[in-house]
Amino acid sequence: xxxxxSPQAVILREGEDAVINCSSSKALYSVHWYRQKHGEAPxxxxxxxxxGEQKGHDKISASFNEKKQQSSLYLTASQxxxxxxxxxxxxxxxxxxxxxxxxxxKP
Amino acid sequence: EAQxxxxxxxxxxxxxxxxxxxxxxxxxxxxxSWYRQDPGLGxxxxxxxxxxxxTDKGDVPEGYxxxxxxxxxxxxxxxxxxxxxxSLYFCASSRRTGEYxxxxxxxxxxxxV
Numbered sequence: 001x002x003x004x005x006s007p008q009a010v011i012l013r014e015g016e017d018a019v020i021n022c023s024s025s026k027a028l029y030s031v032h033w034y035r036q037k038h039g040e041a042p043x044x045x046x047x048x049x050x051x052g053e054q055k056g057h058d059k060i061s062a063s064f065n066e067k068k069q070q071s072s073l074y075l076t077a078s079q080x081x082x083x084x085x086x087x088x089x090x091x092x093x094x095x096x097x098x099x100x101x102x103x104x105x106k107p
Numbered sequence: 108e109a110q111x112x113x114x115x116x117x118x119x120x121x122x123x124x125x126x127x128x129x130x131x132x133x134x135x136x137x138x139x140s141w142y143r144q145d146p147g148l149g150x151x152x153x154x155x156x157x158x159x160x161x162t163d164k165g166d167v168p169e170g171y172x173x174x175x176x177x178x179x180x181x182x183x184x185x186x187x188x189x190x191x192x193x194s195l196y197f198c199a200s201s202r203r204t205g206e207y208x209x210x211x212x213x214x215x216x217x218x219x220v
Contacts, residue, residue: 002149002166030205041197041211042150049206087150091205094157094165095140099149 001025003090005098012078012105020073020101022088031064031071032089035082036100042087045073078105109134113198113212120188120219128183128215130198136210137203139181143167143194144214150197156181157203188219 003024010018022031030049034042048064048071059076075082085100111132120126132139140155142165152165156175170192172184181200185192198212 002151005149008147032205032209034209039195039214041213044208044210047206047208089209094152094155094163095138095199095201095205095209096152096166097142097150099147 002096003088003098005086005088005101007101008099009102010104012103014080014105014107015077018075018078018103020075020086020088020103021070022072022090022098023068023070024090026069026090026092028064028066028069028090028092030091031062032091032095033062033071033073034087034089034097036085036087038084045086075103078103080105080107109210111198111200111210111212113196113215115215116213117216118218120217122189122219123187126185126188126217128185128196128198128217130181130183130200130212131179132181132200132210133179134200134210135178136200137178139175139198139200140165140209141171141173141181141183142197142199143192144197145194153183153196188217190219193217193219 033045036042050066062073064071089097141153142150154173156162196215199209201209
């Protein structure tokens, strides 16, 4: 069963912030985040494991609440290069991905 | 270089003509999977494999077959392709547990006419 992502799409100006949410109806072992540019393969961003940890690098961070079976990806001070489709992937016994969030950053 | 290699990258075929999309990884990963990507639907899992000779259905397995005879290879077989299988396909591999990132192949854009 695919995790549910929201919003489906978001448009930002450079420098603005965004939050992308991911939720699952199943208990989760881990949550993965990937970014995909049009027509290319998804690229790994980060993994969060059980324990409610928060991770981040540069201006992209994420949190994972295993009790609520939810994860959020935070993009701060967005750059043009952040444009793309973001997928969360949830791992229980196998990896399932959400429908994606299309992020567009404009100058 | 660690990589997942898919072939072909592009394929146009006719309805009913059997085809195979190959996927090979050089990282000794136990877990491999196939996804199809359609606009607005994200990456939907077709089949996955936890190890050699162990495969299982994902969310959209109808019309597809897979095999895992060797650890490095996980081909996707369409015995009788139909136009509704026109899509962008990705193969991915990772270590067995969810603690490790998934590596994706370059994708195969399939058109069935």
